[in-house]
Amino acid sequence: MHEFYSPTKIIFGEGCASETAPRLREMGATKVLIVTGKSSTASSEGFRDLCKGLDAAGIQWVHFAEVSADPETSTVDKGAEVCRANDCNAIIGFGGGSPIDCAKGIAASIGEGRPIRDFVGTGLAFTKPVPPLVAIPTTAGTGTEVTNAAVFTIVDEHGHRSKKGTSSQFYFPRLAIVDPLLHMSMPPSLTAATGMDALTHAIEAFVSRFHTPVSDMYCLEAVRRIGRSLRAACRVGSDSGTGDGAFGAGRGLKASGSSSSGDRALLEARSDMALAATLAGVGLSQAGLGMVHGFAHPVGAMAGLAHGLANAILLPFVMEALIPDAGERLSAIGEALTGKRGTRAQEAVRAIARLGRDIGIPENLEAANVPEAFFEEILADALSYRRRKASPRAFTDDELRGLLARMYSGKVEA
Ligand SMILES: [Fe+2]
Secondary structure, eight states: OOOOOOOOEEETTTTTTGHHHHHHHHHHHHHEEEHHHSSSSGGHHHHHHHHHHHTTTTTTEEEEEEEEESSSSHHHHHHHHHHHTOOOOOEEEEEEEEEHHHHHHHHHHHHSSSSSHHHSSSOOOOOOOOOOOOEESSSSSSOGGGSEEEEEEEOOOTOOOOEEEEEEEGSSSSSEEGGGGTTTOOOOHHHHHHHHHHHHHHHHHSSSSOOOOHHHHHHHHHHHHHHHHHHHHSOOTTTTTTTOOOSSSTTOOSSSSSSHHHHHHHHHHHHHHHHHHHHHHHHHHHHHOHHHHHHHHHHHHOOOOOOHHHHHHHHHHHHHTTHHHHHHHHHHHHHHOOOOOOOOHHHHHHHHHHHHHHHHHSHHHTTOOOOOGGGGHHHHHHHHHHTTGGGOOOOOOOHHHHHHHHHHOOOOOO
């Protein structure tokens, strides 16, 4: 027996962000809370167009722009307060995974009439319907626009930070608007890290003990698109400088050909990635994740590594450790990723590592400057990962200790 439940309507395509206002009107929205990050998204052309569209449709809007990476529960509370104080009757999450997750938290908290902290890491479930929620991703990674999950950072009284995933059927956005044009301003390093996050979702959900024939379909198609397009998506457009070099990705790779054909190729690659991330999101919402995310959450929370980058570094190590238990599944991943029939599990792991190297992902945690001093805390957090049971191998605590040691200073051959 298996189930499939993915209630989010998806609108996909170049320029489809212009659909936002009319669709909100259909939902009866008259005043919308727009949740974004603090930085560039809010000053982007896409954001300005969104606001203009709402104005033209006679929909009032309030902008909550206080979301930083991996939003703290206190930020969600602030946003809920702004939403309540302004009588907003719909919510838009616009940006990367953090603002969209924050928008989900605000919606759930408004529905329940309680602070989000009551539900994070406590086992308490949401039971009440939420205001209409629209997700507009500007990165191709988390897939949160179509999932029942959201991740928040809890800061305890000693200042200790931990990232906690929560899930609820009420987190599924009513509508996901996936417009690849909004992804064109991503610098190469962000494209690389978020793209590897999407790959991690597709692979972890595919090898998950809870995978189904339906989730498999979404995951494999996501892997196939990522295999053919992530490298090209990490190139720089003719008008976007020479890359940001945050961790070396891109390094000035220029889109090939003349500038207009190069830009077209870049748009096609980013479009492929945008759809892949959404497909992988559907896959993970059905089948769950595994120990790559189990380790990536504490690595991110403690060392401040971006979520996608942490996953990208850890993915080949976990997959290598899963070869004895998920060999056939890894072969299928390898075939989808490389397009070569008969790819063996070991070759699949190498192909994953090679893709990471090609787009500038460091080969281990040491190379990403994650301090050795965090080892025990990262391990303790990973051992209590709520989705540990989805792993196709029931890793013992000792095995996970050995795996983390390898993630710090080992190397997976590419
Ligand atoms: Fe993720």
